[in-house]
Amino acid sequence: MKRENRRVQALLAALALALVAVAVAVAATAYVLIRTNEQRAVAARQAEIAAKGRTVMPFDLERTTHRFTKTATGGVQTVSSDDPADAEQVALIREHLTAEAAGFSAGDYGDPASIHGGEMPGLRELEAGHGRIGIRYAQAPAGAEITYTTSDPALREALHAWFDAQVTDHGRHAEHG
Secondary structure, eight states, X not given: OHHHHHHHHHHHHHHHHHHHHHHHHHHXXXXXXXXXXXXXXXXXXXXHHHHHHHHHOOSOGGGEEXXXXXXXXXXXXXXXXXXXXXXXXXXXXXXXXXXXXXXXXXXXXXXXXXXXOTTOTTHHHHHHTGGGSEEEEEEETTEEEEEEEOSOHXXXXXXXXXXXXXXXXXXXXXXXX
16 A cells, blocks of 8 residues: 555646646746747837938948947947948938937937837937037037937936837847947
8 A cells, every 4th residue: 555655646736846847837838929029019119210211310230339338427329330441421310410419309209219119218308408418519520419408307317218219129230438
């Protein structure tokens, strides 16, 4: 009888381990499927943003890089030609960021809204608070930059959220500085 009980206990323990192994395998498979779907959604969003960006930004996204650097008072948005000697891209970047800085100073964030959507994080706050944000354009060696400064903590957070959304949406065309 004892031997039979041990055998039953051993079989039950083996069955329990097998069930745990199956549960782990199912959970791992579900995780992989979820991650794959998330990655596909991000890739689709980035492709959509790149297509919309081509209608707003005159420079070639494949030959330039956006850099978004958060600071204690706001941040710096830089667009650079990947080839500093590419005079055409540098000129197009400077032309575009000059116009963007002027628009942003007036509270016009229509270009980012048309690319990223009107619900882009930080966008509405920046439009509403544009009078409390200093916006300065400057040429950079291979392009240009816009510096945003504010003493308003809520607007600084809106700028940072806006920067994060741009880096996510632009994918390989953008980075944090």
